Amino acid sequence: MKFLLVSVELTFVIIICALRKFDVTAQTYVTKYGRSDSPPYQEIGTFYEGYPDYTYEERIYDSAYWITTQSASGFNILFQYISGRNVKQKKIPMTSPVLTTVSSFTYYNAPEMAFYLPPNHQNNPPSPTDWRAKLKKFPSMTVYVRRRYDGWGRYASVQSELSKLKRSVTFDKKKFVSSMYATAGYDGPRHSGPRRYEVWLFAEEK
Template sequence: MLKAVGQVLFSSGLQNPKYTAEEKKQGQDYEIRSYQAAKWMSTTLSGMQADAAMSTGFRRLFNYIQGNNQNKVKVDMTAPVTCRVVPGAGPACESTFTVSFYVPEEHQANPPAPNDQEVFVETRKEFTTYVRTYGGFSNENMKQEELLKLLESLKRDGVEFVDKPYYTVGYDSPFKLTNRRNEVWVLKKEEEQ
């Protein structure tokens, strides 16, 4: 009974992309996950503010799942929402942000085509990523702090990784107040995506 209550209160209940996780080594403060190849609905923006890009991108994708697609069908929300970040060349340069929703299993073979020209189907090949998980309401400062902690851990462990792009990842609706789950992802070397 308690487990069922916990699942209702603390799990999103949304479909997630399939992955396998390696067993953590002692003292390891990150996960290593291999995600299966899958389709994601995506939109790309440029700018200086990650949170503003995330908000605009989320709105475009939310309109898509609400029926702004050629089949005029509602598509189930999934988790997580990922944001691939390609940092600008310098401090005053725009970064590129690609915000994505995982396409639910029932639409993986043939996702409804988007009506918005700025929304597109992205086919991600299988990839392996290093994952650092943290809680709370995430913001740009937290994302940067958690990314730096992950990079320090990977350097400490002598792990080969791709320094850009990196991903910021969220699992929860803005209305969920407790037990929030956020992540930063850094791709394993030779796994550029």
């Protein structure tokens, strides 16, 4: 058994070392592949591209306002906010992704769900009238991301992708916040075909 475990670990190391030469680095600003309804980010690189069990992206997101909630009725609360349940009674376009952050304290609190506020609402976002919704200005952040096109991002799939992401990032000796992760959903319930979701790890601040 010990020999088998060593062999598996050695095989993984050999594969990862072989894949390093396929790393791609880019320094361009992008918004959801040509769409303007997502927060802008700087793509640092796509690593192990072409090898789906190891591929991940590294991104830097700008500081921005998001509307958030930790209520069990999270989506409805946020949707009501952008539908006009705010102090300005302003309707705000729906954006993507719907970001859900899970931490080691989720047992005591529901995961935090968040909608990004579009650029024309970033300077003076309207305050929510529902106490369960909170405006937050997320700081600039570096995230490690795995993308999938697979149904609704069910728990088993998310955990599988999260495990793969942690494995690759750890092998690259990049530090991340081990007590939390996030899922990002891009497609609404009426979308036909495979739905895109992502799994995020947050880089530790240097």
